[in-house]
Amino acid sequence: MDDREIINRISALADEERALEEAHVGDGLGESDQERLRSLEVTLDQLWDLLRQRRALREAGKSPETAAPRGPETVERYLQ
DSSP, X not given: OOHHHHHHHHHHHHHHHHHHHHHTTTTOOOHHHHHXXXXXXXXXXXXXXXXXXXHHHHHTTSOXXXXXXXXXXXXXXXXX
8 A cells, every 4th residue: 555545545534534423413422333433543543653654664765665554552552
């Protein structure tokens, strides 16, 4: 997956996340929607991490293709 594909995927998932949140303003999310929202958040964190890795590798003169997605247990521990 190249940078453009990652960015497009981030955009699509962020749109889905926003739509899900907006559809339930004031009502709260049901259990399945809460699970979907959490899944979206984790996937977005993973994609942002992958994009950052690729950019850092490129800046260091290395191949961005060596970047690899990290698991949720890793990206969810990052400090914001």
